[in-house]
Amino acid sequence: MRSIIKDGQVVTDSWTVLRPDEAGQLPEVASERDVVVPFAIWKAEPAMWQNRAGQVAVWLAPDDEPAELATHLASFPLVAVDFPAFTDGRGYSIGRLLRERYRYQGELRALGDVWQDLVHYLWQVGFNSFEIKEGKNLEDALKGFGTFSERYHSTWREPEPLFRRRNSRHENVA
Amino acid sequence: MYRYDEVDYRIVRERVEQFRDQTRRFLAGELSEDEFRPLRLMNGLYIQRHAPMLRIAIPYGHLASRQLRKLAHIARTYDKGYGHFTTRQNMQFNWPALERVPDILAELAEVEMHAIQTSGNCVRNTTTDAFAGVAADELIDPRPYCEIIRQWSTLHPEFAFLPRKFKIAVSGSVEDRAATLVHDVGLHVVRNADGEVGFKVIVGGGLGRTPMVGEVIREFLPTHHILTYLDAILRVYNRYGRRDNKYKARIKILVKALTPQGFAAKVEDEWLHLKDGPATLRDVDVAHYASFFNDPAYETRAANPEGFAAKLAEDRAFARWVEHNTRTHKQPGYRSVVLSLKKTGVPPGDITAEQMEAVADWSERFGFGEIRVAHEQNVILPDVKESDLYEVWQLARSQGFATPNVGLLTDIICCPGGDFCSLANARSIPVAEAIQRKFDDLDYLHDLGEIDCNFSGCMNACGHHHIGNIGILGVDKNGEEWYQITLGGSQGNHTAIGKVIGPSFAQADVPLAFEKIMNLYVEQRQDGERFIETVRRIGLEPFKERVYAKHH
Ligand code: HEM
Ligand code: SF4
Numbered sequence A: 001m002r003s004i005i006k007d008g009q010v011v012t013d014s015w016t017v018l019r020p021d022e023a024g025q026l027p028e029v030a031s032e033r034d035v036v037v038p039f040a041i042w043k044a045e046p047a048m049w050q051n052r053a054g055q056v057a058v059w060l061a062p063d064d065e066p067a068e069l070a071t072h073l074a075s076f077p078l079v080a081v082d083f084p085a086f087t088d089g090r091g092y093s094i095g096r097l098l099r100e101r102y103r104y105q106g107e108l109r110a111l112g113d114v115w116q117d118l119v120h121y122l123w124q125v126g127f128n129s130f131e132i133k134e135g136k137n138l139e140d141a142l143k144g145f146g147t148f149s150e151r152y153h154s155t156w157r158e159p160e161p162l163f164r165r166r167n168s169r170h171e172n173v174a
Numbered sequence B: 001m002y003r004y005d006e007v008d009y010r011i012v013r014e015r016v017e018q019f020r021d022q023t024r025r026f027l028a029g030e031l032s033e034d035e036f037r038p039l040r041l042m043n044g045l046y047i048q049r050h051a052p053m054l055r056i057a058i059p060y061g062h063l064a065s066r067q068l069r070k071l072a073h074i075a076r077t078y079d080k081g082y083g084h085f086t087t088r089q090n091m092q093f094n095w096p097a098l099e100r101v102p103d104i105l106a107e108l109a110e111v112e113m114h115a116i117q118t119s120g121n122c123v124r125n126t127t128t129d130a131f132a133g134v135a136a137d138e139l140i141d142p143r144p145y146c147e148i149i150r151q152w153s154t155l156h157p158e159f160a161f162l163p164r165k166f167k168i169a170v171s172g173s174v175e176d177r178a179a180t181l182v183h184d185v186g187l188h189v190v191r192n193a194d195g196e197v198g199f200k201v202i203v204g205g206g207l208g209r210t211p212m213v214g215e216v217i218r219e220f221l222p223t224h225h226i227l228t229y230l231d232a233i234l235r236v237y238n239r240y241g242r243r244d245n246k247y248k249a250r251i252k253i254l255v256k257a258l259t260p261q262g263f264a265a266k267v268e269d270e271w272l273h274l275k276d277g278p279a280t281l282r283d284v285d286v287a288h289y290a291s292f293f294n295d296p297a298y299e300t301r302a303a304n305p306e307g308f309a310a311k312l313a314e315d316r317a318f319a320r321w322v323e324h325n326t327r328t329h330k331q332p333g334y335r336s337v338v339l340s341l342k343k344t345g346v347p348p349g350d351i352t353a354e355q356m357e358a359v360a361d362w363s364e365r366f367g368f369g370e371i372r373v374a375h376e377q378n379v380i381l382p383d384v385k386e387s388d389l390y391e392v393w394q395l396a397r398s399q400g401f402a403t404p405n406v407g408l409l410t411d412i413i414c415c416p417g418g419d420f421c422s423l424a425n426a427r428s429i430p431v432a433e434a435i436q437r438k439f440d441d442l443d444y445l446h447d448l449g450e451i452d453c454n455f456s457g458c459m460n461a462c463g464h465h466h467i468g469n470i471g472i473l474g475v476d477k478n479g480e481e482w483y484q485i486t487l488g489g490s491q492g493n494h495t496a497i498g499k500v501i502g503p504s505f506a507q508a509d510v511p512l513a514f515e516k517i518m519n520l521y522v523e524q525r526q527d528g529e530r531f532i533e534t535v536r537r538i539g540l541e542p543f544k545e546r547v548y549a550k551h552h
Helices: A039-044 A046-050 A066-075 A090-101 A119-124 A138-146 A162-173 B006-027 B033-041 B065-078 B098-110 B143-153 B223-240 B251-258 B260-274 B283-293 B306-314 B316-325 B353-366 B386-398 B429-438 B442-448 B507-524 B531-538 B541-548
Strands: A002-006 A009-013 A015-017 A034-038 A056-060 A078-083 A107-112 B045-047 B052-056 B062-064 B082-085 B091-093 B168-171 B185-191 B197-203 B215-222 B326-328 B334-339 B350-352 B370-373 B379-385 B453-456 B470-477 B480-487
Touching (some): A002 A138, A009 A138, A034 A039, A039 A046, A039 A056, A039 A066, A056 A066, A066 A090, A090 A107, A090 A119, A090 B223, A119 A138, A162 B283, B006 B033, B006 B098, B033 B045, B052 B098, B065 B082, B065 B091, B065 B098, B065 B353, B082 B353, B143 B168, B143 B223, B143 B283, B185 B215, B185 B223, B197 B223, B215 B260, B223 B260, B223 B283, B251 B260, B306 B316, B316 B326, B316 B334, B316 B386, B316 B442, B334 B386, B350 B353, B353 B370, B353 B379, B353 B386, B429 B453, B429 B507, B470 B507, B480 B507, B507 B541, B531 B541
Parallel strands (some): A015 A034, A034 A056, A078 A107, B453 B470
Antiparallel strands (some): B045 B052, B062 B370, B082 B350, B185 B197, B334 B379, B370 B379, B470 B480
């Protein structure tokens, strides 16, 4: 078990993220373990994953198409998105699409090159749990949520952008 | 001018504290070089040939006098007493110490300035027409939209890590003075058949190593949809732009790969889901931002007052300066003054702390405390009474700002080149100077008329050489500095990419090649034709022959 950040707290976590080896094979895990499977592998044989004792979730690579997951979303307690390098920002769009367009309500987790300076943005676009990169401190990462107390945009967390809130404020004063 | 409210201040201050902490963690070894680099770039900090280079945002080229004084103070306290205006309306400092950058940012925050997203693979400073709000041919004032876009792009959580940098330009006038056709996204105002005002959306323009003129993906976008439409464009780019090769990562490559129609279809599809969402602008929102850009308190005056007309008649040097370095204004009796930063012997775009302070003083004494930065790397006093022009001219002369060459051959747009930039193939500043010296005869220079001359030290094209009527590009030949000349480029409504005339020149031969080109133009031009018009009419061939002929 490892620690992750979930909804702003450090918690221990029972999911095992399965990553294929060089030959494309997933490691063997006991059937009762809860696993997060690469979406590409899951979608090749969805039925096979149904028969496990443990729970099944999927993780998306940056070039996976979230639309393909749309009709299955309700059945997943957890969906994860991988950030192989923090400079690869595709996962932010995937997060917004899953939340805003496909109305995913469950846990949305960021995996990979994830640390303090990124959690704020990830939280805005809809991620609520974070597997912090090996070697980076979780307590430091927690500080990242408080970096900004306001933002300009329409986000999943706060759909009303600042310019609308500003003008409602003006109206109230007037 | 836009003024920060408490929230804008808070965001910028929190950004300063974030960057201070990132710098501390880097210096303490908690962030690796590879982790810190993208973070510092997103705050305008490059590591250059001699020292770090800090780029400060001047949103859409607008400065207040107190901001320019602050830049002067920074130049003096943290740098070597000068700064450099860039072609993207920003200011660069070439010598700050890394450890002191957070303090510079804190000083900037006091005057509502920052360095957010002046570099890195994110949405950069939005640029516009330097004459916005005062130009006579304006359909709408682009500045409220620029500010709305500035706020939208600042720390946008979905688009902080794009495949590559992303530049947006907005033009609100009939004549495009913002180079909208060579930006990742250009928004150029149009009026539709019903008389409604909106934007033509242009995507995929850009210079750099693969220069391209942008493609129109939507002929008319109602103004209140700009943010949702930008979100749609950026999302398509963020998801599908190439990330495997940084030279193929700009949006222009994606637009080309998908075809403009294919790209447009993807954007429209994405937009269906975003359109009319909470990021749609209401009239009250636009009115809020527009209220910052109301006209200042102009006096009612007659055009061409007596004293001014008399000075024009008696002082030829003054008349010449007025002709070239001032622009007509929508308000009778006023003009905009362009202070030339292209004095021979001074690197184009460079400005000293004293000069900054002088400009700040004049902007208050003769205007409303506002200054503009032009992408041609000059500084503008937007609102000067014609009756004050003579005095402004004398003051400008005393500070070396009055070279009457705006829009002429020696008003060279020039990148820092090999003297400062580690990517350069060749130096640009000394060659630009050699050209200025060659054409130092004012009568001849004025006779040659309007010519855009643009100079880049390498194919990254920071000096926009592709869209110069005459362009120069530094190239490397076996470790030596050589220079390629292009002809026929232009910006504005007839944007075109210039063509190389032939083999490159050694440094010492560039001015001579220029002289031959200009001689041929003078011989060939027909009744008042501008240089670019002659080049378009007769083509490159005669120029090639002249320049490379053995006997001339
Ligand atoms: C001194 C440090 C500088 C460095 C390392 C640098 C680096 C670069 C690079 C690598 C590009 C090409 C990017 C691409 O095509 O994807 C570029 C483009 C550009 N730079 Fe710079 N630059 C520097 C200074 C400047 C200055 C001083 C200016 C303004 C005078 C400037 C203005 C531009 C512009 C306008 C472009 C855009 C060309 C385009 O892609 O459309 N840069 N720069
Ligand atoms: S064009 Fe090349 S040499 Fe000039 S500033 Fe840009 S990167 Fe440097």
